[in-house]
Amino acid sequence: MKFQTIILTAALVLSGVFSLNAQDRQNPWAIEIGTNAVDFYPVGYDSGTLFPSIGAGRVHGAFINEYFNFGDHYNFMPSASRVSVGRHLFSGLSLNVAGSINKIDKLGDVEFNEWFGADSARYYGLDASLNFSFADALDKSWVIDPYLGFGAGRSWIKYGYAYGFYTMNANVGFKFWVLENRLAINVMSTFKSGLDDTYSQDHFQHSAGLVFQFGGKDTDKDGINDDEDQCPMVPGLKEFNGCPDTDGDGIEDAKDECPEVAGSADFNGCPDSDGDGVEDRKDECPKRKGPMELGGCPxxxxxxxxxxxxxxxxxxxxxxxxxxxxxxxxxxxxxxxxCPQEGGTVANGGCPEMSIDVIEELNTSTAAILFALGSNELNYEGKAILDEIAQVLKAYPTTSLEIAGHTCNIDTLTFNQGLSEARAKAVRQYLITKQGVSPSRLTAKGYGENEPIADNATAEGRAKNRRVEIRVNE
Structure with a gap:
């Protein structure tokens, strides 16, 4: 027994030292204040050093038998009768040390005062346990957090003299979180198996209490302790390990290429305002839908x-x-x-250009327009020829033309110059007023007798020289 005592005491001391040097986690420290109940009955018939029965009453029953018989078997103090301190060690594992007090007035079915001459005995417990939390190990935020534990402790029953014995403990419990990682209701049941052949007594101890967790440093006050906060100097969100999401688009700023503007994960946090599949920063028309190949423009x-x-x-x-x-x-x-319906040239505004052949054809036609000596009057035949010429001109609506008037050498140079101008103007005026040719396309100029095409020495030659010609303006 002395050897067991030394081993258990050393284990408790080493566990306490280890807890002080354990790795931090969010709010690593916990204090629990609550109540407890002690039950000697459902531990097995031949468990411990007490007689299995006293008189007609049984002290022990079958293991787990009448486990929830609160009224007949539980020794309960309706007050704060249990206090524990816990320290998180690492993922899923924490160390807890608890002290408890109770009043023993029932030994199974046996009433204490019927056989011991006193109303009750005092019970004291000091225990340490390693608890494994499934939620903490899996890094889950469960409202109900189940855990298992094992450990050791020492219990005392004081009836006149305090009888103490070491125990090996196994426990199961549930934390019901009221405030995540801060405040919980803890319900636990512990089976304590006595190790002392003289005084030990197997029993269950049930407890319920409020757990307050604390001790984490949170520099940026975002509710995530620095040891778990990847951005400890900037307030952030739990889902991003304490890092911010400034624009609230569900993408943390470190991975958000547009952290100030809410966007889509498809574009690394950048927006696509018009929903055309082209993010705004690459969209030349961010407010209007358009294909990607056109820069997002319609x-x-x-x-x-x-x-x-x-x-x-x-x-x-x-x-x-x-x-x-x-x-x-x-x-x-x-x-x-x-001339949108007729093929032309760029130089001629899209209209066809008048070719040399056409010009020659026009001049052949105008050569038949002859004037009487000293006259600028158009005769019937001349007007008919101009009507045909007008149709050709209309086929080339952008071509600007010069109507050149000529004379023979009869009369003075001055007279002939004026007469040639009058003949050119007469042809121009006819094409404008009678055929609707645009005035802007036609200019009239007289050349007098300076450009004969035939010999003025003969009557036939002079007749040919009294003419008009059509030229394309450059």
Whole structure:
């Protein structure tokens, strides 16, 4: 027995020293204040040094038999009769030291005062245990936290003289958390097996109490102790181990590429305001939906040119023409094409250019417009020819033309110069007023007798020189 006493005492001392040097965890210290009940009955018939029965009453019954018989078997003090101090060691494991006091007035079915001449005896207990919490080991926040434990202790029963004996203990309990990691209701049942052949007595001790946990340092006051807080200087959230989520998007700032603006996990915490699959910081049109290949900008006419760059956003067109259509395929957008239904040249505003052949044809026609000597009057045949010429001019609506008037050498140079100008103006005016040719396209100029095409020495030559010609303005 002396050897057992030394071993158990040493174990208690070493456990206490170990607890003081254990690794911290959130609120590693705990104090419990509560009550307890002692039951000698459901421990086995031949358990301990007491007789299994006294008189007609049984002190012991079968193991666990009538385990919950509070009224007949429990010795209970309705007051604060148990105090414990606990220290978390490491994942799932904690050390607890408890002291308790009770009044023994029942030994199983036997009333104490019927056989011992006194109302009751005093019970004292001092115990240490290692408890294993499943929730703590799994790092779970359970409202109901079950645990198992084992340990050792010493119990005393004082009846005149205090009889003490060492025990090996096994316990099971549940913590019901009221405030997570801070305040809980603890319910525990401990089986204590006596080790002393002379005075020991097996028994159950049940307890219930309030547990207050404390002792953690929380620099940033976020409710997460520094030893578990990965951002101990900045208030944060438990789900991120104490690190902040400034924008509240469920992505901690350290992993959030846009920590000040709520966003999506798909974009590492950055927003996609228009929901087009292009995050705002890469979206050239963050408020309007558009495809990724266009920088997130819309393309209403589906021509591959974003609306913001499309000069014709509602009409499908050529990307090379700013997204505008080119119906005649001449390389000039319809909106800029003076002849959108006729192929032309860029230099001529999208309209066809008058070729040399056409000009020669026009001049062949105008050569038939002859004037009487000294006259600028158009005859019937001349007007008919101009009507045909007008149709050709309308086919080239952007071509600017010069109408050149000429004379023969009869009369003075001054007279002939004026007469050539009058003839050119007469043709111009006819094309404008009778055929609707734009005035801006036509200029009239007289060359007098300076550019003959035939010999003025003959009547036939002079007749050919009294003419008009059409030239393309450069």
């Amino acid at each position: 393309d209403r006419d589906k021509d591959g040119v974003a609306d913001k760059d499309d000069a014709c956003p509602t009409e499908a067109g050529d990307p090379n023409l700013g997204g505008c259509p080119d119906a005649d395929g001449d390389g000039v957008a319809d909106k800029d094409d003076a």
